[in-house]
Every structure is written in C-alpha cells, then in structure tokens.
Amino acid sequence: MRPFVLLSALILTLGVAAPAMPTAPSSGPVSQLDHVLLWGRDIDQVSAIMAVKLGFQVRPGRAPGGVANRYVRLADRGYIELLGVTRPNPDMDPGMLADQASLKGGPGARSVGVRSSALNQVHALLKGKGLAVTPVFTASANDPDGGGPTKPPRWRLFAFERPPLSSTLFFIDYAPDKTDPASVADDRAARQHPNGARALSAFWLLSSDADADRKQLERLGFAGATPVRVPQISARGYCIPVGPNGVLALEPDGQGIAADALRDGGPQVLGVSIGVADLDAAKRRVERGYEQPLTDYKGVWGDAFLAPTRDDLGMLIEFHALPGTAGSKTCGDLKR
Missing domain, CATH: 3.10.180.10 (2,3-Dihydroxybiphenyl 1,2-Dioxygenase, domain 1)
Incomplete structure (x- = not known):
C-alpha cells in the first residue's frame, strides 16, 4: 500500500504552487529528471541552508495543513522541492507520515520524479511490461494555481503499486507554460541563482x-x-x-x-x-x-x-x- 499513500503525498505537494513546465512535442517518449522531494527539519531551516549557505534562490510555495513547500527552480526545468513541518500535529496524509517515519524526523530525500512529454505512452508501455503502475492522476479542475476548468490540468502523474527501485520513483508531466509577458518574465527571474x-x-x-x-x-x-x-x-x-x-x-x-x-x-x-x-x-x-x-x-x-x-x-x-x-x-x- 505504500506507493498509493506516497502518491497522495505527491498530489498534495504538487497541488500547492508547483512550477509549471512545458510539454515538448515528440514522436516518442522523451524523459528527463524532474525533481527531488527534500524534507528539512523545518521549512525555514532548509530554506536558509539552500539560500544562505549554498547560494540558491528559494521560491515560496504554500503550507496546507501545516506542511509547507518551497522551490529551487533551475533553467533546465528541473527543480528541488523543499518540504517542512510548520506546526505541531500537522495534517499529514499516510505518505507524508511514512516519509517522516523513514527519516526519523530528520532531513533527507526518499522520492524522485522523472518528467515525460508522453506520459500516457510511457504509462501504457510500462504496464505492458508487467509493471504495476497506478492510474494517471491529475490536478483538480479548480486548482488555485492552474488555468481553470477549461484549461489542461497543471500536472499529471503516475507512480507504482510496487516500487521498482530502492527509492520511490514517479513519472510526471505538466501543462504548457503561460506565455503572457509577465509570466514569462517571472519564470525567467525565478530560475536565476546567485551561485x-x-x-x-x-x-x-x-x-x-x-x-x-x-x-x-x-x-x-x-x-x-x-x-x-x-x-x-x-x-x-x-x-x-x-x-x-x-x-x-x-x-x-x-x-x-x-x-x-x-x-x-x-x-x-x-x-x-x-x-x-x-x-x-x-x-x-x-x-x-x-x-x-x-x-x-x-x-x-x-x-x-x-x-x-x-x-x-x-x-x-x-x-x-x-x-x-x-x-x-x-x-x-x-x-x-
């Protein structure tokens, strides 16, 4: 059951201001590294280490239920998602609880994502190989950071019922970036780092x-x-x-x-x-x-x-x- 409960943690974190990525057209599945989920001892501590000690720009996220996320977004579209508990007795789903149990309350990472521009094709291919993939899950139509019910969902992903690797892996894709001048300028600025x-x-x-x-x-x-x-x-x-x-x-x-x-x-x-x-x-x-x-x-x-x-x-x-x-x-x- 762990992959399903972990998937719910992924859906929760992706539902709070995750960066949008473009979908590149391709004649076949195109994949590259997308992001790693990095838990800190708390969100301000991990953010300070990334910014002050290492010289990254850390972008704000949200904090639903007492678990906050922030982002280090890179020019190649990869990113590091920072996670941290913001109050006692947070509303954690089973996936978050499992991660915290593995980390024993300390910092670290247990999950990584691969971005695919042909998510449905990859899903069908892996299922055909006998791998126990989950259904493809999508952002909700009323996602506050999405484009609205008439637009494509901001993200789509699937994981595995039985983890194929020693660390948890999921595949993900995103709706195209917004193309208005303000959004383009904001996105470009977000990917520039002092280091x-x-x-x-x-x-x-x-x-x-x-x-x-x-x-x-x-x-x-x-x-x-x-x-x-x-x-x-x-x-x-x-x-x-x-x-x-x-x-x-x-x-x-x-x-x-x-x-x-x-x-x-x-x-x-x-x-x-x-x-x-x-x-x-x-x-x-x-x-x-x-x-x-x-x-x-x-x-x-x-x-x-x-x-x-x-x-x-x-x-x-x-x-x-x-x-x-x-x-x-x-x-x-x-x-x-």
Missing part, C-alpha cells in the same frame, strides 16, 4: 545493490549504463542516462559516507548533481557559507566539488561545471 546554478544533472540513488537498480532502470527504458566510482563518498555503481541527465545507482565501496548513510538511513536519495555556470565562483560562495575550504575533484560529470550538506540536509549536493565547458561531460559521454 550560478543552471541544471539538475543527476540523482544519486543509494542502496545495498546498485546492480538491482540498474536492471530495473533498464526495464523502465533507461539503458546504456556505465560503471562508475565516486571515491569522495566511497561508492561505486552505474551512471544511467535519462534524457540529457542521468541517475547514479550507487552502493557502498568500503567504509565512508555511503556506508554510513546506508547504515543510518537505509536506501535513499543520497545526493544530486547541479551544473553551474562558474564553478570557481560557486565554490567560493559555498566555502564562505560553510566557513571551510573545499576540495576540487574530477567527478562523473567532470570538474566538481562536494558541498558538506549531509548533516544539514540529509542529502549531498555536488556542484560541477556545465556540459560543454572545459573539463565537463554528460552521463552519455562516459562510453565515448
């Missing part, structure tokens, strides 16, 4: 069996995995392309951050990779935020550094040079 962040490049899924996640991602249609190691956290596994982005399916490789995280929290979204316009400037900003020097390294995506966010956020954030700049690459480049 130069531009792209959500990867989800890091940590489990005790990276190959199991690799096999399931291939069954979901995401093939082309390449073996990788992430020595900064003592992990190994696979880089699996998802459109222009990728998923790192990881397991511990000896003692270190990955082993500690798995022991303390079980399977989880251990981190995300963020592409930035100026890596040196972003690094200096994070060093000032955390008042400590940080080390550059050559990561899966090229030149990178790791922000020390695990204690604060329950999730690591890797900053890397954008693809197309010196020393950078994409998941699909690893086989070349």
